[in-house]
Amino acid sequence: MTSLTIRRPDDWHLHLRDGDMLRGVLPETSRDFARAIVMPNLVPPVVTAKDAAAYKDRILAALPAGSDFQPLMTLYLTETTDPADVAAAYADGLIHAVKLYPAGATTNSASGVKDINKAMPVLEKMAEIGLPMCVHGEVTDADVDIFDREAVFIDTKLDPLRRRLPELRVVMEHVTTSDGIDYISEAEENLAGTITTHHLIINRNHLLVGGIKPHYYCLPVAKREEHRLALRSAATSGDERFFLGTDSAPHTDPNKLCDCGCAGVFSATNTMACLAHVFEEENRLDNLEAFASLNGPAYYKLPVNEGTMTLTKQDSPVAYPKTIETGEGPVTLFDPGFPLYWSAS
Ligand SMILES: NC(=O)N[C@@H](CC(=O)O)C(=O)O
Ligand SMILES: [Zn+2]
Numbered sequence: 001m002t003s004l005t006i007r008r009p010d011d012w013h014l015h016l017r018d019g020d021m022l023r024g025v026l027p028e029t030s031r032d033f034a035r036a037i038v039m040p041n042l043v044p045p046v047v048t049a050k051d052a053a054a055y056k057d058r059i060l061a062a063l064p065a066g067s068d069f070q071p072l073m074t075l076y077l078t079e080t081t082d083p084a085d086v087a088a089a090y091a092d093g094l095i096h097a098v099k100l101y102p103a104g105a106t107t108n109s110a111s112g113v114k115d116i117n118k119a120m121p122v123l124e125k126m127a128e129i130g131l132p133m134c135v136h137g138e139v140t141d142a143d144v145d146i147f148d149r150e151a152v153f154i155d156t157k158l159d160p161l162r163r164r165l166p167e168l169r170v171v172m173e174h175v176t177t178s179d180g181i182d183y184i185s186e187a188e189e190n191l192a193g194t195i196t197t198h199h200l201i202i203n204r205n206h207l208l209v210g211g212i213k214p215h216y217y218c219l220p221v222a223k224r225e226e227h228r229l230a231l232r233s234a235a236t237s238g239d240e241r242f243f244l245g246t247d248s249a250p251h252t253d254p255n256k257l258c259d260c261g262c263a264g265v266f267s268a269t270n271t272m273a274c275l276a277h278v279f280e281e282e283n284r285l286d287n288l289e290a291f292a293s294l295n296g297p298a299y300y301k302l303p304v305n306e307g308t309m310t311l312t313k314q315d316s317p318v319a320y321p322k323t324i325e326t327g328e329g330p331v332t333l334f335d336p337g338f339p340l341y342w343s344a345s
């Protein structure tokens with residue numbers, strides 16, 4: 001039996017939703033993670049400091065008794081976001097990032113930014129005060145192939161923005177391509193990237209070969225194997241610029257398994273077991289703590305967690321649930337496609 005003790009991990013990109021879904025999925029994250037950057041793509045989105053404070057209260061109220069999980073709030077950037085409201089929310093310690101969704105890029109992104117020029121006053125204020133911008137880095141043009149949308153976003157949107165505003169601190173969320181990994185690796189400062197658990201495990205064949213697997217459908221969509229390998233090498237390298245953002249994004253089974261299924265993989269419950277498996281395969285278990293527990297706090301200028309987590313490799317596969325029951329309906333857990341021998345405590 002192998003075991004590994006690391007600082008308690010955090011999740012730097014998480015969807016908790018609201019209401020019954022929030023109550024259903026929150027225990028799955030708070031069991032293993034001390035903190036999470038909570039995405040603001042509710043309907044309607046979390047746009048103002050007031051919205052974020054109210055959402056934070058709802059999350060805290062939904063926590064299992066005795067949990068000390070801390071939600072790190074974000075605001076959803078719109079073309080009319082008020083720079084003063086954002087700056088005050090950051091100064092108060094209420095928010096830790098502002099999220100840029102190109103309008104229409106992903107689930108609940110209709111209120112996102114169409115014209116980046118309109119968001120410049122907020123972005124300039126964020127650059128001045130050091131508040132990170134998290135970005136869903138895909139273009140939305142109908143004529144750009146879905147598998148190219150991340151690379152095109154880097155060239156046509158992100159790089160021009162970073163040249164215009166080099167002081168802006170940016171997190172490229174859920175990087176899925178070697179283009180993204182290379183772009184982050186070449187940056188000298190202010191740029192980091194989160195990598196999901198599932199993109200370290202699945203490529204587009206897993207999604208499409210032998211029948212379509214709706215539970216592997218997420219955005220950005222899984223890419224070719226060469227991209228998955230680039231993500232693995234970055235995540236397991238220990239490089240400070242890469243850290244865990246599970247992008248655990250629950251949708252009920254009826255909303256996944258229908259004519260127009262939602263994008264999102266729910267991985268909160270077994271993420272640490274999946275990561276231990278991946279890092280062990282890469283012979284880099286020694287870098288799991290950097291990826292899951294150290295690099296994120298360093299980027300966000302927060303202390304690392306005091307507590308620890310012990311990952312233990314069992315002699316036989318650990319049974320993780322197939323679905324999590326929520327008041328809104330069942331949510332299927334990410335199935336890595338191989339037995340998981342690791343458990344977290
Ligand atoms: N990743 C996804 O496929 N879905 C996310 C949105 C997002 O992070 O893009 C969701 O909110 O469901
Ligand atoms: Zn996204």
Ligand SMILES: [Zn+2]
Pocket residue numbers: 013014015039247249
């Ligand atoms: Zn997400």
